[in-house]
Amino acid sequence: MLPICIFDAKNQVLCPQCETKLESGKISKSDIEASFILAKTAKTVSDVDNFSLFSCKEFQGNYVISLAKEDIIRIRQSRTLYRVLQEQFKGKIWLVEANESDKQFIEDLFFPTKILSINSVWAPGGLQKTKAVVSGRWTSKFPINIDHVKDIVKRARNLDIDIEFEVQKR
Ligand SMILES: [Zn+2]
Structure with a gap:
């Protein structure tokens, strides 16, 4: 589950519906950036495909990424996965649980x-x-x-x- 369609994330494009969500402020640029990164990472780390990304908020170069609890546990258990994700963001990532x-x-x-x-x-x-x-x-x-x-x-x-x-x- 991502803030944008899976198809969009995999192809790094936005369909008209997701474009409208961005324009209306329902989703942000960093939500899209994080969706693209997760979809790309899923190509090499297959279980990332099952991750639930609720949002990604950027505060002055810090990326606060809301994920499901089990996804955070998965990332914390693997230094490699953490590094692969961190390297793709332009600033430090902070993993938080949704809700x-x-x-x-x-x-x-x-x-x-x-x-x-x-x-x-x-x-x-x-x-x-x-x-x-x-x-x-x-x-x-x-x-x-x-x-x-x-x-x-x-x-x-x-x-x-x-x-x-x-x-x-x-
Ligand atoms: Zn879409």
């Missing part, structure tokens, strides 16, 4: 790093913020760009998130 809670969404962005807690907190001035505590200590080798996570959570979920590490810097 998941805000908490699960944030956990997926941090995968494989563990999140110890995610809570809503009230900031001065009555603003609600979400605070996530990441296990361990931040080092310069930490693989996830915290600023990108903050930006994605804000744009995709409209949440202001504070990220702290379990072990604070001194």
Whole structure:
């Protein structure tokens, strides 16, 4: 299942119906890009044919890809498949499950790093913020760009998130 017809995805074209969906904003350019990439990948990795792509949203060069849970598990189990997919996008890919809670969404962005807690907190001035505590200590080798996570959570979920590490810097 893809946001566009399978035929379109396989042939890298858009039929009039899908063209209309794009013009009306029902689907985005990045939905189409991701559909093309999945269809192309399915030629060499056959089970990608059964993937369910719900959407692909691009936020300043970050691609947030909503897939079915089993598809995400499949990709996380194969470094090769992950690399094959990542190489075809112009920016970093972030795998999230379709229709998941805000908490699960944030956990997926941090995968494989563990999140110890995610809570809503009230900031001065009555603003609600979400605070996530990441296990361990931040080092310069930490693989996830915290600023990108903050930006994605804000744009995709409209949440202001504070990220702290379990072990604070001194
Ligand atoms: Zn179509």
